[in-house]
Amino acid sequence: MSLLVAPRHSAILFTAVMLMLSSPAALAKIAPSDVHRQAAVEVAESLRYGHYADIALDDEWSRLAFQRYLDVLDGQRSFLLEGDVEDFRHLETRIDDMIFDGDLVPAYELYQRYHDRAESRFEWLLERIDHGLDYSYDSDLRLELDRREASWAGSEEELDELWQKRLKNAALTLDISGQDSEQVENNLRQRYEGQLSRLRQTNGEDVFGLFMAAVTSSIDPHTEYLSPRQGESFDIQMRLSLEGIGAMLQSDGEYVKVTSLVPGGPADRAGVLEPADRIIGVGQEDQDGMVNVVGMRLDEVVDLIRGPKGTVVRLEVVPAEVVDMTRSHEVEITRDTVDLEEQAAKGEIIEINQEDGTKRIGVIRIPTFYVDFDAWQSGQEEFRSTTRDVAREVERLKAEGIDGIMLDLRNNGGGALQEANSLIGLFIDRGPTVQVRDARGRISLYGDTETGTLYDGPLAVLVNRLSASASEIFAGAIQDYGRGLVLGNATFGKGTVQTLLDLSHGQIKLTRAKFYRISGKSTQHRGVEPDILFPDLVDPERIGESSLDNALEWDTVQAVQYRHYGEPWEYLETLRSRHQDRAESHPNFVYLRERVELTRRLREEQTSVSLDREQRQREVEQRDAEQLALENRRRTALGMEPLEELLEARLDDDVEDDEPVERIQVLEAAAILADYAELSQRRLAAR
DSSP states (O other): OOOEEOOSBTTBOSOTTSOOSOSSSOOSSOOOOHHHHHHHHHHHHHHHHHSSSOOOOSHHHHHHHHHHHHHHHHTTSOSOBHHHHHHTGGGGGTHHHHHHHTOOHHHHHHHHHHHHHHHHHHHHHHHHHHTOOOOOOEEEEEEESOOTTSOOBSSHHHHHHHHHHHHHHHHHHHHHTTOOHHHHHHHHHHHHHHHHHHHHTOOHHHHHHHHHHHHHHTTOTTOEEEOHHHHHHHHHHHHTOSOBOOEEEEEETTEEEEEEEOTTSHHHHHTOOOTTOEEEEEEETTSSSOEEOTTOOHHHHHHHHOOOTTOEEEEEEEOTTOOSTTOOEEEEEEOBOOOHHHHSOEEEEEEEEETTEEEEEEEEEOOOBOBOHHHHHTTOSSOOBHHHHHHHHHHHHHHHOOSEEEEEOTTOOOBOHHHHHHHHTTTSSSEEEEEEEETTSOEEEEEEOSOOOSOOSOEEEEEOTTOOTHHHHHHHHHHHTTOSEEEESOOOOOOEEEEEEEOSSSEEEEEEEEEEOTTSBBOTTTOOOOSEEOOOSSOTTTSSGGGSTTOOOOOBOOOOOOOOSOOGGGGHHHHHHHHHHHHHHOHHHHHHHHHHHHHHHHHHHOSEEEEEHHHHHHHHHHHHHHHHHHHHHHHHHTTOOOOSSTTHHHHOTTSOOSSOHHHHHHHHHHHHHHHHHHHHHHHHHHO
């Protein structure tokens, strides 16, 4: 399939309120089975003896797991009371014993308490909707948006007040979007009836999944328990056997957020989604209306988005740059498989005018590290791979005459590790590229074993926050070898390796190893830091390894022996100075810098929303006006017509934009490489 699921909090693939549609009716009491007890013991043993980290499943860990379980069940502190939590406080030091003994009853009892509270709350909401929502929207009340750090409510009355605000905010959001009172009530009734229905269909399998999510995610964000159903879905992803939109999604509170787009996928080709966009509604081409997916579990949202190839899915989207959830719009994407040609490496030549003449920089975009495994394993001589395609592009660019080559790895989430290793071999003589350390501390060394290079001229690698895994290994090796410059933004920081192990019931995806650069530095958590940094519109607090709870920390191992092919660091002071001169005057770079600062400021200021309609609209209009003014300053400086609406350029293909913002990073990176080529040639001539 081409729609993948990327959990934010490890195995927390869903909001606890939304649970599997697997039993026909509500259960009076949900209890664990023998298969769940046995699976819990196996998970505990796998964590203790198989995980990369030296884990002590003791009382200290148990406290963390207990807190994670509360976060899984009620992360926004909206259902359970302080007294409920205290009633189960004794579990704080018992989780370790419970999973080793297969004693799941206490965990199920805590879930049951949450279940009862949530069921009563949804009934309370529906009762108020049935009585009619007579909201005037003229109060001075505000609703806190993020309650993850809030204290537990001390009474039902305190939660009643919170939910009265939440209900009013939900109604106001729909009201501002243009719905009349009848539509508002119908939509809210549909939302809460759906949540209540899904809650009542919870069974023991679902509760076990929730508890295991807390257990595994307390270790690291990529270790997770997969139920038999989730394992089947994982297999579908690996076979790419079901069509979707080609996007990585994750849960973000009550919302589903886009974390990245699959290169060559339908969403990437359509150009209507961007990382950090939030999906709040899903509709089908042959059906009227939208299914509101706020608060819905992630895998259920994925099921709504998937469908037969060639059909259209409609999404209601709140753009990443928009703070208020009322600023949504509808997009359409035709379901399809990934276009392999769109994933293939492609080259172009950019001409950079300098005082001493024009420099021709070859730019090769590499969306992913790919290889035709079937053709390769069957011994076919002609098979498709990243290295082979890049080699052809390098030969073509050299024949056309170039002064340097830049490899564009932005948004490249990784892929085949062997391709990262062999690709480095095009630019260095044989040598190591990456170290892999396993749980026992044993280090394996991987690299390029073939002598000779295809290209030994000036080289640069362009990366961003969405460059991950194999991309980070490649960029890190180029930097360590001194073979070229690394430009752009700090990378994702995914430096761990997972293995899927079968259990007697379900599977566990276990972190078993960690990547290290040849310099001994890990790519984990910190990623690769560029030699010259560009402003980044992808918020590192929302996207990237460091944004994930319990991510393994950065560390080092002993460096291996390797040679330096150059000393680009000797030119960095001059290169940074020249870059800064250009960045301070180019409208797109000025825009990027100011946009990053504005987004940060708006996020810090927007911790609550007004429940007064006029005040809410004033705040939204003020934020929109700031963002629109910023965009129009850029357009005016570039000689383009200003926009009338903030989202006009994004939604209207006819809007002129001769110099899109994302293009400036490529052009500036090419200019830096041209400077590097000039400085290198000057030094060689002086010798």
